[in-house]
Amino acid sequence: AQKVTQAQTEISVVEKEDVTLDCVYETRDTTYYLFWYKQPPSGELVFLIRRNSFDEQNEISGRYSWNFQKSTSSFNFTITASQVVDSAVYFCALSEFSGTYKYIFGTGTRLKVLA
Amino acid sequence: DTEVTQTPKHLVMGMTNKKSLKCEQHMGHRAMYWYKQKAKKPPELMFVYSYEKLSINESVPSRFSPECPNSSLLNLHLHALQPEDSALYLCASSQDAAASTDTQYFGPGTRLTVL
Numbered sequence: 177a178q179k180v181t182q183a184q185t186e187i188s189v190v191e192k193e194d195v196t197l198d199c200v201y202e203t204r205d206t207t208y209y210l211f212w213y214k215q216p217p218s219g220e221l222v223f224l225i226r227r228n229s230f231d232e233q234n235e236i237s238g239r240y241s242w243n244f245q246k247s248t249s250s251f252n253f254t255i256t257a258s259q260v261v262d263s264a265v266y267f268c269a270l271s272e273f274s275g276t277y278k279y280i281f282g283t284g285t286r287l288k289v290l291a
Numbered sequence: 292d293t294e295v296t297q298t299p300k301h302l303v304m305g306m307t308n309k310k311s312l313k314c315e316q317h318m319g320h321r322a323m324y325w326y327k328q329k330a331k332k333p334p335e336l337m338f339v340y341s342y343e344k345l346s347i348n349e350s351v352p353s354r355f356s357p358e359c360p361n362s363s364l365l366n367l368h369l370h371a372l373q374p375e376d377s378a379l380y381l382c383a384s385s386q387d388a389a390a391s392t393d394t395q396y397f398g399p400g401t402r403l404t405v406l
Contacts, residue, residue, distance in 0.1 A: 221383075223397075226392070276322070276339055277389070278339065284332075
């Protein structure tokens with residue numbers, strides 16, 4: 177069965193520290209897509225990134241970077257120089273086909289950035 | 292414009308009430324989703340509509356009744372709910388649920404309280 181594990185339930189850092197959120201997945205598929213979403217206290221899930229299984233290049237977007245390693249089935253997310261506005265719950269998700277495509281979400285990591 | 296709107300933002304209802312949640316998107320997406328999210332949990336998929344047809348019903352109780360009047364609108368009709376149905380209800384849309392590359396965009400949610 178497909179599965180996404182986010183072992184870190186909650187992380188607290190002080191502003192300007194770097195922080196890495198872990199995501200480990202299990203899938204039988206050879207082609208698959210992984211996603212990261214941010215959910216601030218307001219509730220809306222904000223799409224951050226989509227990565228396909230054929231592209232193992234790391235991606236950087238401003239202070240955000242993602243490290244995809246197929247060999248270890250991991251898709252980790254690093255925030256550099258964290259800010260208070262980064263405080264949110266972050267979800268990793270795997271796309272699964274079941275007649276149509278749907279997400280398998282991890283349990284989420286709550287990040288608290290303290291001023 | 293990656294915007295999905297949901298109304299109302301908050302809803303309080305009694306167990307005998309009938310109410311509806313509304314979701315709208317103008318991105319030309321052909322798939323729409325309802326999720327239920329309890330506190331400190333990931334979103335749980337309830338329904339998927341693809342090209343205005345119900346394609347996934349995740350064994351949701353019949354007191355929740357989805358409706359997709361057209362490709363831009365998605366409703367969730369609520370009747371005889373229980374207090375345990377209190378949650379954040381999220382709507383999402385995506386271009387084509389039959390495509391593995393599909394990315395879901397979420398609305399801000401409706402916080403439902405059942406008394």
